[in-house]
Amino acid sequence: MQELFNKRNRVILLELVKTDFKLRYQGSFLGILWSVLKPLLLFLVMYLVFVKFLKFTDGTKTYPIVLLLGIALWGFFTEATSVGMNAIVSRGDLLRKINFPKYIIIISSMSSALISLSINLIVVLIFGLISGVDFTWKVLLAPFSIIQLFILAMGVSLILSTLYVKFRDISHIWDVILQICFYSIPIIYPLSLVSNFHPGVAKVMMLNPIAQSIQDVRYSLIAPQTTPTTWSTVNNIWISLIPIVLTVVVVIIGVVYFRKSSKTFAENM
Template identity: 65%
Template sequence: MRSIVDRLRQRYHYSLVILRELVKTDFKLRYQGSFLGVAWSVLQPLMLFVVMYLVFAKFLRMTDGTPTYPVVLLLGISSWQFFNESTSIGLRSIVDRGDLLRKVHFPNYIVVVSATMGALISYGINLIVVLIFAIFCRVHFTWRVLLLPISVFQLYILALGFTLIMATMYVYFRDVSHIWDVLQQVIFYSIPVIYPLTAVSGIHHWWGPVVAKLLLLNPIAQSIQDIRHSFIAPETTPTVWNQISNPFVTMIPILLTVIMVVLGVCVFRKYNHKFAEVM
């Protein structure tokens, strides 16, 4: 067993060194020249939270009626910001690092992974801020907080799968970034991030609960709801696990996540050897 670990370490040591240095460099350059620096990784979701809370919770009265809703909203926005940042920056990572890829020989996928890892670091900082807010709001934590890393990992690999596909497409078609900007807005408003799922399921028509369950089959919505459920509000946060009784249906978001990751890896591996020629 030890020999297998040693062989894996020797095989991927160079790649891990490159990945670590790229993550450090990307994270430093991301806020270079700004006065507040890394603080922007926290301020961006906080400012979006303030706007959305005032508009949707205070003005439109779209809340779940619980005292923990502001923290739940902040956690949802922070989780979405992570997905958004991972895909938006990772999408351009191959083209932006084109000169480096031509000069230094290392696996191309490291560039994409480093972009998503930088977003993951920012997300970790945001989770600490959410924790502080949760303590201030006297959130009652349960043992389910131990499940949080699983849901975060799912959201990460889902973002990585999306990013691998779009980074590959962006090398050939620059219009992908503009299309993705529009699709992100569609996805953002189609999943319960800034509004509670009860706002959909509570509609007084037969299709309200049906649409709410369909929304939970989106792996992005499912993973964000699971993060909220595990971290902040297990009693009041609807998830695919407590809203759908059919165990085969509840596995659809997980299956879609696996398909997205496998598809992303396959597409990237098929075309990455042509990146230098195309760029």
């Protein structure tokens, strides 16, 4: 993707990012505030149902902030892959008029989700300060895990956007897969709950690159003393590398498949 560093392509990417972010809240009374309100409202519902009613908690004072952070990160992944999947089809008219690398459309669509995540992370940090979270130097590690999550989302988006050009039913299938993933990784419940039930299940669960990256961000940003990660759960350095390897594999497959199919996008749309 070295073409991205071309000045003309950088200008196109920047303009697409601006346009996508403006159109996202066009006609909305609260506008950009929805970037903050949406995860906060979802957090409130999840907190009342799963923490207060069903007692899903790890017993620490930081768990509500950990829950909020997990919802924000999951929201980013779902939004990035969903808009990425629709990006090529929604920009079909632009593809026919201007000749530029088509993956720029995917990156620009995902960038709006990344901007929303940045806003949400500021909110999480503010709540963390109010709640008395003891931030450590490990917060410097959080961006690396967020980058991994972005790269994974990009690989998935490249695959989905290519499939969506030919098969529009893929959007419904992806919605179902996202629901399955949401409940199969520790976002609304602590990993300790699964470990107490069956340690083997918890280890397999943490080999999911989405779960691994979200837990790593929680560990680095909020609660390094109480947040289990793939590294601490699996206790085997080579097996612990599986989520990172899977991320790389997904991106490679996405890039190869996208580049191979991009030449016929205009014909199929």
